[in-house]
Amino acid sequence: xxxxxxxxxxxxxxxxxxxxxxxxxxxxxxxxxxxxxxxxxxxxxxxxxxxxxxxxxxxxxxxxxxxxxxxxxxxxxxxxxxxxxxxxxxxxxxxxxxxxxxxxxxxxxxxxxxxxxxxxxxxxxxxxxxxxxxxxxxxxxxxxxxxxxxxxxxxxxxxxxxxxxxxxxxxxxxxxxxxxxxxxxxxxxxxxxxxxxxxxxxxxxxxxxxxxxxxxxxxxxxxxxxxxxxxxxxxxxxxxxxxxxxxxxxxxxxxxxxxxxxxxxxxxxxxxxxxxxxxxxxxxxxxxxx
Ligand code: C2E
Ligand code: MG
Ligand code: MG
Ligand code: MG
Numbered sequence: 001x002x003x004x005x006x007x008x009x010x011x012x013x014x015x016x017x018x019x020x021x022x023x024x025x026x027x028x029x030x031x032x033x034x035x036x037x038x039x040x041x042x043x044x045x046x047x048x049x050x051x052x053x054x055x056x057x058x059x060x061x062x063x064x065x066x067x068x069x070x071x072x073x074x075x076x077x078x079x080x081x082x083x084x085x086x087x088x089x090x091x092x093x094x095x096x097x098x099x100x101x102x103x104x105x106x107x108x109x110x111x112x113x114x115x116x117x118x119x120x121x122x123x124x125x126x127x128x129x130x131x132x133x134x135x136x137x138x139x140x141x142x143x144x145x146x147x148x149x150x151x152x153x154x155x156x157x158x159x160x161x162x163x164x165x166x167x168x169x170x171x172x173x174x175x176x177x178x179x180x181x182x183x184x185x186x187x188x189x190x191x192x193x194x195x196x197x198x199x200x201x202x203x204x205x206x207x208x209x210x211x212x213x214x215x216x217x218x219x220x221x222x223x224x225x226x227x228x229x230x231x232x233x234x235x236x237x238x239x240x241x242x243x244x245x246x247x248x249x250x251x252x253x254x255x256x257x258x259x260x261x262x263x264x265x266x267x268x269x270x271x272x273x274x275x276x277x278x279x280x281x282x283x284x285x286x287x288x289x290x
Contacts, residue, residue, distance in 0.1 A: 028084050030066060031077055035093060039065050042097045043264035044115070046278060047235060047257045050249040053277035057114035058105075059150065059257065060098040061264045062090070082122045091123045092132060099142035101267050105274065106146055113274075116148040116178060121155050125162065130169045137173075144174030148199070151177065153185025156195055164195055171196045178235070183223060192230055200227050204238020204258070211243050224251055 034040050040062060047057040064072045081087040095117055102115040123129060137144055149170065155163055156179075167177055178199035179192075183206055192200075202223055209216040220236075227234045236248045239258030248256060261278040 024080060027072070027077060027080050028086070031064075031080060031084070031086055031090075034064055034066075035090065037067075039067065040090070040093070041065070041266065042094060042101070043266055044101065044270040045257055045264035046262045046270070046273075047114075047116070047255055048261050048278050050236075050245055050254055050256050053261065055113070055274055055278065056111070056255065057116060057148070058101075058270060059116040059264070060094060060101070060118070062094060063264075078120065082120050085122070087120050087122045088126055091120065092136070094118075095133065095136050096140060099136055099140035099147065101270070102142050102146035103140055104267075105271060106143070109274075112143075112145055114146055114148045114176070116150050118180065119149045119151050119155075121152075124151070124155060124166050129166055130173075133170060133175065134173065145176070148176045148178055150180040150201065152180050153182065153191075156191040157186065167196050171198075181237070183219065189226070192226065192232075197230075197232060199233040199235060201235045201237050201257075202253075207236050207238050207244055207248070207258070208240070211241070211247050217247070220248070220253075221251055224253055228252075 041064075042060045043063050044058040044060055046055045047059065048055055062074050062078070064074075064077055066072045078087070081090050098115045098117045102113070105113050105115070133147075136142070137147070151167075158164055171177060176198040177196060178201055179197055180201050181203040182200045184203045200223065202220060206216055206220050206223070210220045211217070224234055233255060234253050236244075236253050236256040237258065239245050239248065239256045239260045241260060244258075245256060245260055262273070265273075
């Protein structure tokens with residue numbers, strides 16, 4: 001009967017939830033050992049000048065090679081790390097590694113190259129963050145202007161003023177701040193002026209359809225003009241085609257990141273390709289929205 005199958009559905013559903021909760025617990029306990037077992041690695045995705053393809057920075061992205069599950073994407077394990085508090089230990093490791101990369105990368109560079117590090121809400125809520133950053137910069141001999149933090153818009157819903165104080169202190173040190181996935185959160189425009197922000201990273205969902213959807217194209221133009229008014233830089237995320245890159249360049253966007261140029265690669269590979277200009281070859285084309 002319908003009632004009976006309904007009950008079975010419910011049982012199936014609740015079992016499914018139990019399985020998922022179990023998997024999450026397993027992931028959490030595996031993550032606790034991942035660092036010491038050397039399963040975690042940082043990869044770096046280049047940020048390039050749209051005009052020339054020259055690399056001016058990169059973003060550090062965590063990779064976890066799980067012995068049984070294979071590569072676990074950060075969208076799956078970062079939330080686990082955040083809920084369990086492990087993010088602070090992982091975050092400190094990510095920061096130290098990123099600073100070391102910045103030091104090597106800048107050793108022979110004519111112009112400063114920034115390494116951007118993603119920062120979770122949980123990390124910025126810990127009172128010692130600013131001192132920790134200061135300590136790691138000093139210990140690794142990393143200059144603050146080689147470091148950028150990427151935070152999401154949700155961080156700007158800052159009722160107690162803790163976040164704005166931490167961001168201001170970091171900025172006073174010379175570290176820059178970027179808003180990640182811009183356009184997907186709740187930022188009231190007033191936040192953008194109130195918070196000490198250097199860079200807006202336009203979420204890849206806008207970039208993806210900007211060349212085929214007139215409305216999206218207008219939104220990208222609007223974001224670019226807001227950034228100009230506020231004297232902020234813009235990075236287009238998730239640029240995959242030449243047509244997208246040309247559209248962005250024509251609209252005055254200077255910086256981009258995406259598979260068109262490079263995916264995230266290990267440190268040695270980043271260093272090896274730093275002086276090459278990326279993506280000057282032919283790429284598949286697509287229609288441009290008019
Ligand atoms: P995010 O900071 O917005 O990073 C950009 C994501 O888009 C990365 O996914 C990157 O590999 C991917 N991506 C870059 N270019 C393209 C493209 O052209 N097309 C497509 N489809 N995707 C592209 P990834 O590495 O899986 O990271 C996912 C998210 O996990 C990051 O989003 C970030 O929020 C978080 N994350 C990664 N590493 C860390 C970390 O060290 N700390 C913290 N707190 N979060 C991290
Ligand atoms: Mg990011
Ligand atoms: Mg992003
Ligand atoms: Mg993201």
